[in-house]
Amino acid sequence: MIPAADPGNLVDDAEAELLLRLQAGDEAAFTDLVDRWSAPLLRVALSCTRARALAEEAVQDTWLAVLQGLDGFQGRSSLKTWVFRILLYTCRAKIERERRVPPLSDLLGSGDRAVPAEQFLSASHPHWPGHWSSPPRAWAPVPDAAALGAELGRHILAAVETLPERHREVLVLRDVEGWTSQEVCLLLGLTPANQRLLLHRARSAVRTRLEPYLTAETR
Amino acid sequence: MSEVDDLPCNALVEMTTDYLEDALPPDERSRVDVHLTQCPGCAEHLSQVRTTIRLLGALPGERLSAPAREAVLQRWRSRQA
Numbered sequence: 001m002i003p004a005a006d007p008g009n010l011v012d013d014a015e016a017e018l019l020l021r022l023q024a025g026d027e028a029a030f031t032d033l034v035d036r037w038s039a040p041l042l043r044v045a046l047s048c049t050r051a052r053a054l055a056e057e058a059v060q061d062t063w064l065a066v067l068q069g070l071d072g073f074q075g076r077s078s079l080k081t082w083v084f085r086i087l088l089y090t091c092r093a094k095i096e097r098e099r100r101v102p103p104l105s106d107l108l109g110s111g112d113r114a115v116p117a118e119q120f121l122s123a124s125h126p127h128w129p130g131h132w133s134s135p136p137r138a139w140a141p142v143p144d145a146a147a148l149g150a151e152l153g154r155h156i157l158a159a160v161e162t163l164p165e166r167h168r169e170v171l172v173l174r175d176v177e178g179w180t181s182q183e184v185c186l187l188l189g190l191t192p193a194n195q196r197l198l199l200h201r202a203r204s205a206v207r208t209r210l211e212p213y214l215t216a217e218t219r
Numbered sequence: 220m221s222e223v224d225d226l227p228c229n230a231l232v233e234m235t236t237d238y239l240e241d242a243l244p245p246d247e248r249s250r251v252d253v254h255l256t257q258c259p260g261c262a263e264h265l266s267q268v269r270t271t272i273r274l275l276g277a278l279p280g281e282r283l284s285a286p287a288r289e290a291v292l293q294r295w296r297s298r299q300a
Contacts (some may be wrong), residue, residue: 025299027292034291038283050228056287063291067298106262113233115264120229130227135260142270147278156274181240192242200236207271214270 015079019143022070034063034140040177041087047172048091057152062087081186088169088187114204140216152213159209163202170195171202226254231261235268 021029038059065086073082119134143149160168160176167216169188173179179187185195231254238251255262277292 027299028293030295031292034283034288039280040286042281044285056284059283060287060291064294067295115229115232117229120227128227130229132228132260136263136267138263139270140269148274148279151223152274153278156278160275171275175272176278176296178276184231196236196240196242199240200233202265202270203236203268204232207267210271211267212276214267 016075018161019073019075019079023073037083038063041084043177044084044087044169045091047160047168048088048165049094054094055091058087058090061090065090077186081183083151084187114200115208117187136211137215139211139214142214155210155213156206159206162209163205167198167202170198171206174199175203226250228254228258228261230266231258232264235265238265239268239272 018029018033022033041059041062042055045058046052049055050056062083066083069082069086073079077085115136118131119136121128121131121133123129125131143152159201160171163171166188170184173184173187175180181192181195184190185192188195190198231251234243234247234251238248243251255265
């Protein structure tokens, strides 16, 4: 059988070897891939569809598409970019079909300030234009990762869910899943500057929403 | 290099992502660094941004349901047969 992929185009040797094993029908390799990537795939799907059943369907459909496309995969992009791109297209198609009602935040717009203007002195202030008038109140110390409580976790997820879709995608991939800026730009077709802008808006919105729960005197 | 802080806080809070991504030109990065040493409000704000990032990274992983996982693996097996 003529191998369809040219491993020289892939990102690294580990991925090239994985692809050869997959194309050779190695079930252990496929099972390992499913077990490693289903969690982040599901997380990204949930950032698109919000309905868990649809998100799970999207992940399953993605793996089936991967199965079907594996023999023809040329390795022009990395395996990860290819698989996650299939997921995004699958999710977006599902959303179109289900005619998802856009969240209010999409309709109202995300706002363009990290912090509301009223927390700063005006530009005409005689001494300190643009400086804090209401500086942020200190946050109480936040537990380490191992101790992240269920309640705080729910607040964080709720904050992420209010974000517009593009902002959510970037934030989930970068800050939740730990992808590099380059990987996210490749997957989503963004320039680094655009990606940073989306990330900035998303992080600012989440920080603002977490503020009431984390400010020291309310804990 | 001037140590005079001419960076207003409402400008700094829009630069936090570029700052953390190391995407600021060196002179702007210096201005931010100088400002942070002089402004507790902005230092606290940046600390909160960092905490937000850390909390997002600490979210527990998702999990594909067992039936969904099995369905995918079953499809693999039937293709190989």
